[in-house]
Amino acid sequence: MILPKFEFHEPTSVAEACDLLARHRGKARPLAGGTDLLVNMKKKVMSPGHLVWLGRIPELSRLERSNGTLWVGAGVTVSDIAASEAVAKAVSALGQGARALGTPLIRNLATIGGNIGSARPAADLPLSLMVYGAELVLAGTSGERRMPIAEFFKGPGLTTAREDELITAIAVEVPRGYSGAGYLNLGIRKSQDCNIVNVASFLELDEKAERIRTARIALGSVGPTPLRSLKAEKLLVGAKPDERLFEQAAQAATHDCTPILDFRGSAEYRRAMVDVLTRRTLAMAMAEARSRT
């Protein structure tokens, strides 16, 4: 398989990158790890005439915690996220997603920005970011803006970013005590899979650790974009957490998804697995929340 012909650009600043994207509007794609883009180009699914490589922009690879916010540069690799203590401590479910993604070789190249920007419904990182309430920092020729990650996705491969815009960072407010999250994915084998279903759940308890104050559940691979299960969340908020409640919430989640049948799995199975994985990630979130009281 041979890559189609393209022009290769190597900007050294975000501004320069956005200028290039603007200049070749509609014909340019940002290139980070290339683990999705280059494969699709080889398959001739995409053939952008210009690739704007982001690897020479140092500010994209920062990963730091300041003033209660974890900043993850869009160019941080998945393996760095998987290994990061800051991530493990503040947003453990993001680390779980990172460790579940692809293979070690892919994780060494793939970036968090790419995993979000490629807008694959089965992607491993967006779900936990959604339940943590993360925001994306987008830079374009007319300046910078922030948007909740959930508003970024429009459909498979489609986003609300403008053609001259880049994700430069992901900002996650570090959850307070009495909260926890969990991420699980189910594929065919143990690694290097496109997920059949993936789920992230987040729970925050009140100060007495008695009732659920906040609940967020995100479902992957069961709709054109990552989905929030508002029905399940509604059931959980204000309730006392127990197994029965989580079972009901997991059932509710199955009504908040729109799985399709494809060669990887049937809609029926995906829906059934939304149930199982929601229940299990809620239990993970609960266990972490209790450990952080």
Added chain:
Amino acid sequence: MSDHRVINSRLPRLDAPVKATGRAVFIDDMSFPNMLHAAMLQSPLPHARILKIDTSRAERLPGVKAVITSKDAGLVRYGVSPARYDETVFCHDRVRYVGDEIAAVAAVDKETAEEAVGLIKVDFEELPAVLTIEEAMAEGAPQLHAEYPRNLSAEVHQEFGNVAEALKTCDLTKTTTFKNKRQDGAFLEPPGCIAVFDLDGRLTLHSSTQSPHYVQRTLAMVLGLPVGKVRVVKPYVGGGFGIKAAVNTGELTACLLARKTGKPVKFIYSREQVFMLCRARHQFVHRMTTGVKKDGTLLALQHECYLDGGAYSSFGIATVYYAGSLLGGPYKLPNMKYDGWRVYTNKPTCGAQRGHGGVAARAAWEQQLDTIAEELGIDPIELRLKNMMQAGDVTCNDLNMSSLGMKECIEAVRNASGWASKKGKLPRGKGIGMACGFFVSGAGYPIYRSDTYHCTATVKLAEDGGAVQVYSASAEIGQGSDTAFGMIAAEALGVPLDCVRVISGDTDFGVDLGAYSSRQTLMTGHAVKEAAEEVKRQVLEALADELKVPAADMDIKEGRIVFKNGLVDYSGIRSRYIKEHRGWSDSPQEDALTFREASRIAYLAKGTIVGTGKYKPPALGGTFKGAAVGTSPAYGCSAQVAEVEVDLETGKIVIEKMTDAHDCGRAINRTSVEGQMEGSLAMGMGEALFEEVKFDDRGRVINCDLAEYKLVTALDMPPVETIIVESDEPNGPFGAKEVGEGAIMPTIPAILNAVYDATGLRIHELPLTSERVHAALKARGIKQ
């Protein structure tokens, strides 16, 4: 332990340094001056008439050197078995599957060649296609080949004993239907080749192949060249698993383009094209009825099998025979009836893959035997032991188990897995299961009818003394055969392995049918051993003349001459040697006459010392139709225990441990034997759990890459405890027999039986994806 000095050890492989450092040369690493690159036009439709092919635009593209179609290639029919030559290089009137080859281009680079292929215009008239066995066999179905009516590529009808009568006397009969899925060989290295014609019209094809010999013959036949003008050379090969055991269209195409352009032409299959080439494991549907007595004695097997063959026959005739014949053992089975049908469909052609024909059949039957054991209240291991054949037994279909360490294998895995403390005692969701299997150590007959030797070997001593060169046309394809033959030569000659160099994979070095049907260790091993012994005889004879000591009173061991009747004065030889090497720093210092000195003396006395060896099996098997398929000079056998955990909510299976015992007769290289055992197991595990080539309703492969075609990854592999059982095969060189394929036989049924133990579910369709298991759990209303 044996008193062998070289074999039966764990010596490092001869190719380890070059492979570990990335210096081993594979076909894609090779190039020649002025080499052109080829690309192929393949059918986008599963079944269509070709009305017109217009290559003019492709020919005009700058950089294109030749465009060929069936007009250039001719319509010589070829295939694997001469009984079913049903392929031509290019289609001329009809395409029969998505991927069927229509034309090819040679150009200055691959990009240009591929672009030119896109400029070839073909007018098709689409024909209705048959994509399943049922569609192909239906009344009035579209026919793929006029000369093979009812879309039957081959059918087999055999009966040994009297099954109907025997079933009447059984206390219990069990009927089940079982289905596997089409596999892909999924070797790391896609096939590829470079064809070079010299100025005298001699063709050399460098190719990633398992059988230089068969490729040589087919090239000569299709290209109309004398065999003597065709040489096939194999560089290092990244796996074959059966798929590379026959000529492929890419090889023929490169040769045709090289002949037309006068330049070397390279063609490398893409991964997508590998799925269209296929030639891998068929989809089988087995229906088996087994009858037993109350005490578990097996009396009869009635067996029907349908194979989805794809568009052409390839190895398929052998496959449909093997699917029946390989159930003749390893249990005593007095009555067996087999009816098999291999069906043409408008899909890529299936062929031979590791465990040829027998893997799905074995999976179906070994699971059924477990069901029977349970109904009779007999431990499945006891049922198997009760019916087990012994060395020297002959199956009802005339396969001679000249050695059979089956019982030892079963006992080994039973003990090592802790079977007694686990079977029936594990918590829900966890299970243990076992199964057995056996396989040929080389097919008893070549694929074309001939009295040819199956292999020849030449061992030559370097004239300088001390170095041994082994020449063979055998195929090292990653399995370690070069190392095995080096060790066999070293052992037979009495020298250390580092004296030996193995040069193989070249038809100039003789005849060798190649690396398929697990034949090389036994067959090529015999030829190499004979050649090495011949060389040894010549060296000792020369020494006998020189020292006036009878040759029978001498031997060579560990590179030294052993005098059986006490010391002999060899100082004359030593001083001659040292005088010949004045100024050299490595004069022999040993207090014994060395092989280096002895082989130098032999050369000085007789000229170049060369020994040749050859092997072909004796006449084997019965006289019934198809009796040849399944015969072998020896059979390897194995038993495995699988321990699994099944997630009762998701259906996901995790193999926690495999215990694997294989009887390889005598291990030539113990590490290589274990490598084959683990490799077989990994392949079987993939077929059991994940692998399936999937098609859309237009006959196109949906998952034609290794992201979506799911092999087991390193993470999926469980710990595997390998136990080598050595039965000392009387027909094998140093007692050796196969390990490369027999080791896959028990894997799938052991897993199936373990899944049953964990869930109470008998699943009769592969692969056991979490979705399939979940559906079965749900249907049975099983909750955690």
